[in-house]
Amino acid sequence: MSASDPLDTPTVTETTAALPAKVDTPLRRFLSDYADSPLAVVAAAVLFLIILIAIFAPWISPQDPYDLATVSIFDARMPPGSYAMDGTPFLLGTDGAGRDLLSAIFYGLRISLSVGVASGIIAIIVGMSVGLAAAYAGGRTENLIMRVVDLQLSLPAVLIALILLAILGKGVDKIIIALVVAQWAYYARTVRASALVERRREYVEAAACLGLGHARIIFRHILPNCIAPLIVVGTVQTAHAIALEATLSFLGVGLPPTEPSLGLLIANGFDYMLSGKYWIAVFPGVALLITIVSINMVGDQLRDVLNPRLQK
Amino acid sequence: MSVFILRRLLQSALVMVAMAIIVFFGIHMVGDPVYMFVSPDMDQADIEQVTRALGLDRPIWEQFWAFMTSAIQGDLGQSFVFGESALGLILQRMPATLELAFAALFLAIVFGIPLGLYAGLYPDSKTSKTIMAGSILGFSLPTFWVGIMMIMVFAVVLGWLPSTGRGETVDVFGVELSFLTLDGLQHLALPALNLALLKISLVIRLTRAGTREAMLQDYIKFARAKGLSRNRIVGVHLLKNILIPVVTVLGLEFGSLVAFSVVTETIFAWPGMGKLLIESIQQLDRPVIVAYLMMIVFLFVVINLLVDIVYSLLDPRVRLADRGN
Amino acid sequence: MSKSPVLEVNDLKTHFFTKAGVARAVDGVSFSLARGEVLGLVGESGSGKTVTGFSLMGLVDAPGKVVGGSIRLAGEELVGKSEHDWRSLRGRKIAMIFQDPMMTLNPVLRVDTQMIEAIRAHEHVSEEAARERARAALARVGIPSPDERLVAYPHQFSGGMRQRVAIAIALLNEPEVIVADEPTTALDVTIQAQILYEVQKLCAETGLAMIWITHDLAVVGGLADRVAVMYAGRIVEEGPVGEVLDGPLHPYTRGLIGSVPSHNQRGKRLTQIPGMAPSLLALPPGCSFAARCPRADAACTEMPELVSASDRRAVRCHHPHRPDEPAYEGGSA
Numbered sequence: 001m002s003a004s005d006p007l008d009t010p011t012v013t014e015t016t017a018a019l020p021a022k023v024d025t026p027l028r029r030f031l032s033d034y035a036d037s038p039l040a041v042v043a044a045a046v047l048f049l050i051i052l053i054a055i056f057a058p059w060i061s062p063q064d065p066y067d068l069a070t071v072s073i074f075d076a077r078m079p080p081g082s083y084a085m086d087g088t089p090f091l092l093g094t095d096g097a098g099r100d101l102l103s104a105i106f107y108g109l110r111i112s113l114s115v116g117v118a119s120g121i122i123a124i125i126v127g128m129s130v131g132l133a134a135a136y137a138g139g140r141t142e143n144l145i146m147r148v149v150d151l152q153l154s155l156p157a158v159l160i161a162l163i164l165l166a167i168l169g170k171g172v173d174k175i176i177i178a179l180v181v182a183q184w185a186y187y188a189r190t191v192r193a194s195a196l197v198e199r200r201r202e203y204v205e206a207a208a209c210l211g212l213g214h215a216r217i218i219f220r221h222i223l224p225n226c227i228a229p230l231i232v233v234g235t236v237q238t239a240h241a242i243a244l245e246a247t248l249s250f251l252g253v254g255l256p257p258t259e260p261s262l263g264l265l266i267a268n269g270f271d272y273m274l275s276g277k278y279w280i281a282v283f284p285g286v287a288l289l290i291t292i293v294s295i296n297m298v299g300d301q302l303r304d305v306l307n308p309r310l311q312k
Numbered sequence: 313m314s315v316f317i318l319r320r321l322l323q324s325a326l327v328m329v330a331m332a333i334i335v336f337f338g339i340h341m342v343g344d345p346v347y348m349f350v351s352p353d354m355d356q357a358d359i360e361q362v363t364r365a366l367g368l369d370r371p372i373w374e375q376f377w378a379f380m381t382s383a384i385q386g387d388l389g390q391s392f393v394f395g396e397s398a399l400g401l402i403l404q405r406m407p408a409t410l411e412l413a414f415a416a417l418f419l420a421i422v423f424g425i426p427l428g429l430y431a432g433l434y435p436d437s438k439t440s441k442t443i444m445a446g447s448i449l450g451f452s453l454p455t456f457w458v459g460i461m462m463i464m465v466f467a468v469v470l471g472w473l474p475s476t477g478r479g480e481t482v483d484v485f486g487v488e489l490s491f492l493t494l495d496g497l498q499h500l501a502l503p504a505l506n507l508a509l510l511k512i513s514l515v516i517r518l519t520r521a522g523t524r525e526a527m528l529q530d531y532i533k534f535a536r537a538k539g540l541s542r543n544r545i546v547g548v549h550l551l552k553n554i555l556i557p558v559v560t561v562l563g564l565e566f567g568s569l570v571a572f573s574v575v576t577e578t579i580f581a582w583p584g585m586g587k588l589l590i591e592s593i594q595q596l597d598r599p600v601i602v603a604y605l606m607m608i609v610f611l612f613v614v615i616n617l618l619v620d621i622v623y624s625l626l627d628p629r630v631r632l633a634d635r636g637n
Numbered sequence: 638m639s640k641s642p643v644l645e646v647n648d649l650k651t652h653f654f655t656k657a658g659v660a661r662a663v664d665g666v667s668f669s670l671a672r673g674e675v676l677g678l679v680g681e682s683g684s685g686k687t688v689t690g691f692s693l694m695g696l697v698d699a700p701g702k703v704v705g706g707s708i709r710l711a712g713e714e715l716v717g718k719s720e721h722d723w724r725s726l727r728g729r730k731i732a733m734i735f736q737d738p739m740m741t742l743n744p745v746l747r748v749d750t751q752m753i754e755a756i757r758a759h760e761h762v763s764e765e766a767a768r769e770r771a772r773a774a775l776a777r778v779g780i781p782s783p784d785e786r787l788v789a790y791p792h793q794f795s796g797g798m799r800q801r802v803a804i805a806i807a808l809l810n811e812p813e814v815i816v817a818d819e820p821t822t823a824l825d826v827t828i829q830a831q832i833l834y835e836v837q838k839l840c841a842e843t844g845l846a847m848i849w850i851t852h853d854l855a856v857v858g859g860l861a862d863r864v865a866v867m868y869a870g871r872i873v874e875e876g877p878v879g880e881v882l883d884g885p886l887h888p889y890t891r892g893l894i895g896s897v898p899s900h901n902q903r904g905k906r907l908t909q910i911p912g913m914a915p916s917l918l919a920l921p922p923g924c925s926f927a928a929r930c931p932r933a934d935a936a937c938t939e940m941p942e943l944v945s946a947s948d949r950r951a952v953r954c955h956h957p958h959r960p961d962e963p964a965y966e967g968g969s970a
Contacts, residue, residue: 151327154564154567154612154616155567155571155612156567156568156571156572158571158572158574158575159571159574159608162574162589162593163601163605165593166589166592166593166598166601167601239452243452243454246454246456246457247454247455247456247575250456250575251456251574251575251578251590252590252594253590253593253594266456266457266460270460270579273460273463273464273468274463274467274468274475276468278464278468281460281464282461282464285457285460285461288454288457289453289457292452292453292454293449293452293453296448296451296452529740530735530736530737530740530741531740531741531742531743531744533696533735533741534733534735534741534742534803535743536696536727537694537696537727537728537732537733537735538727538728538732538754538755538758538806539724539725539726539727539728539729539755539758539759540724540728540754540755540758541724541758544754544758548746548754549743549746552743552745552746553743553744553745556745
């Protein structure tokens with residue numbers, strides 16, 4: 001049992017006053033349930049915008065902050081709303097090297113999000129395989145796997161990632177490895193829990209009686225029923241991964257300076273903060289915050305919407 | 313009872329050994345372990361000498377045996393940077409970290425329980441909704457970011473509190489403590505609050521959930537039917553029931569406080585073992601990293617053991633309370 | 638009855654203001670209770686009997702509220718009292734026993750703590766004096782070796798013993814009235830019988846008046862002096878227990894008695910009351926029982942009043958049975 005369990009108690013959504021939808025497809029019902037909370041809709045919209053910014057950063061940024069030709073050291077540490085020597089506006093000011101902060105944040109979002117999402121996908125694949133294997137094998141194998149999972153969940157993720165990075169060193173690949181190792185156990189636990197429930201259902205036994213192969217039973221029957229909890233856990237864990245990467249990069253053990261994620265931008269700005277140049281750390285911080293909070297809010301609402309159906 | 317403790321002790325020892333194996337072979341897997349014990353500026357001859365001296369030319373299981381025997385004697389190598397025993401360095405920095413962690417634990421209880429109680433007793437009030445929104449933020453905001461904001465607001469803009477170091481300390485039985493001086497307390501305030509934030513949110517949620525559940529129980533209504541005052545009902549009947557799970561969870565969370573102090577100590581330049589760890593990682597001071605890791609695993613094992621024992625002592629009543637829920 | 642009533646309830650109304658509408662859980666309940674008398678308050682779940690009990694204790698929580706009527710305890714009007722006054726009344730003048738003895742005692746507090754606090758909430762007495770009274774109360778409800786039991790935790794008692802402890806707590810301040818909400822439903826039949834016997838003895842000896850809320854007509858038959866049958870928030874029939882059980886006037890009472898297994902001969906089907914208890918949110922305008930009643934006709938679309946059927950009995954029905962009709966007919970319509 002992990003100590004964080006009490007937090008997982010699902011909040012029960014009130015049954016929605018069924019909208020008189022003409023075609024009641026599952027997707028439509030899902031969307032109307034989701035739209036129940038206006039705040040969650042706003043969060044989803046913000047998140048969508050952030051993802052667009054991350055994808056199109058090179059095309060929408062006012063400046064390429066890592067192109068030495070466009071960055072001038074004479075523009076360094078300018079407050080928000082000032083203008084470059086050549087007249088380009090710096091909406092959010094510039095950082096210590098004279099980069100436009102807005103552009104740096106756009107690029108930083110791109111790196112933070114891709115690291116978070118990449119590690120999330122790999123962790124889901126690893127955790128899902130292990131969790132399914134545990135649930136399907138049962139007996140001693142399951143016991144052993146779950147012992148390892150429990151042991152890992154009892155250690156804070158930040159500690160596991162720190163130690164791994166201490167051994168591995170810096171780098172995009174290394175931080176993704178560290179984030180995967182720090183997170184796979186959550187997915188393994190989630191998948192095993194719902195797979196166990198499904199495994200005991202009659203239709204799985206029926207499928208086994210029909211002589212269907214293991215692979216077919218797992219992929220056609222058990223796996224689809226684990227998807228909903230995986231989506232919920234995956235959303236929240238991705239927010240965690242992004243926050244964790246930012247933390248590690250801020251501590252100087254995560255990404256190298258050549259991959260300036262939001263965490264690194266904040267770390268750079270932290271040095272200037274004591275001298276009153278707040279914007280260099282604060283604006284990337286706000287960007288990070290909006291990202292994490294909107295993902296968490298979307299995750300919360302997904303949990304509320306998807307949960308009642310899981311418990312059928 | 314003693315059988316239970318004995319079994320748990322054995323399990324704990326097993327976990328320690330397992331961690332030692334993982335650390336040992338993990339470092340072997342990643343690179344030549346000799347680099348754990350030599351500094352980067354040694355030449356090839358020196359390295360070979362160290363390799364022989366450490367017995368790294370021998371078969372791996374012999375090496376593992378040597379590592380384990382010296383580890384049991386408390387020898388985890390010398391720090392390259394400080395030239396001292398790595399374990400000694402960690403132990404020397406540990407009181408600062410523990411002081412910070414205990415201060416954070418204290419804040420988590422002092423803020424978390426009353427706020428959670430209020431939110432549980434008056435779930436529909438505006439104040440409660442604000443408290444809960446705050447606790448959700450407390451969960452999603454990264455610790456380091458909140459720390460930075462605290463420094464900016466309280467140290468830079470308002471200038472109320474210092475943002476770096478431990479301040480004036482008092483020597484108590486050879487251990488330096490900050491919280492006994494006013495200056496030390498001022499230095500402790502921001503980092504402790506920063507470290508506590510996540511746990512305050514956790515305690516608020518636990519207390520609120522426990523309160524809401526307990527208030528619906530018949531024993532609360534029966535207490536009211538006896539004509540007891542509200543203070544007595546909340547302060548004794550309710551609090552005693554929700555305190556057991558809250559304290560148990562907090563006990564288990566102490567280890568994560570120590571682990572998270574890595575972040576807080578770095579931001580607030582608090583000279584504990586977490587800051588030492590980050591410095592060691594940046595300077596590739598591997599013996600210190602290993603010593604920190606073994607130390608923190610040891611700490612986790614001890615805490616889990618203690619909480620399990622305390623919990624099992626409370627067990628008959630706890631079981632009953634659970635059935636009541 | 639020549640004795641002056643200790644408790645008089647008149648046109649009590651307790652409504653619940655929910656999002657879905659106003660639920661009239663108690664809607665014009667009147668009865669009175671003499672010293673030493675046991676009144677059985679009978680009804681299905683949802684009939685409002687428990688809410689009536691809580692209303693008497695001032696323990697109705699939001700969204701519920703006592704919206705009208707009067708409760709006079711020993712001549713003192715209780716409706717409209719402040720929470721502070723209620724607190725000093727509860728446990729001192731009027732006490733309550735709950736259904737599940739597993740849940741009513743606080744699991745993490747010792748029995749002596751829970752008893753002594755109940756005394757000291759109302760009187761400034763020393764801890765020792767309070768403990769002595771607690772010990773005496775335990776002894777009085779038939780708990781062996783009360784000294785040892787005082788320092789035990791609730792989980793160390795059996796269910797029946799726990800309910801005795803709850804009764805002892807209710808007795809501590811020698812209240813005028815005890816409201817007992819299905820206190821024996823969760824217990825074994827033999828233990829139930831023991832407790833009923835002790836309670837009867839207590840009432841006879843001390844002049845304690847009691848309202849015994851239950852759905853179990855057998856318990857009422859063996860314990861109560863009078864019985865009031867509730868349906869959908871109203872009393873539909875009231876009278877001395879023997880007369881009501883032998884010759885029920887209201888079709889609902891008749892249905893209730895008919896559905897108790899012991900009254901039927903073997904091999905015969907139990908009679909059932911057709912349909913379901915109506916939702917309190919959408920009560921029909923007339924008699925609430927009309928939809929399930931074999932005797933209902935056009936007259937029943939108007940709410941009948943509770944009218945005297947004899948000097949000691951009252952019924953709320955346009956077409957009551959005669960008191961001399963046999964209580965059960967066997968086989969339903």
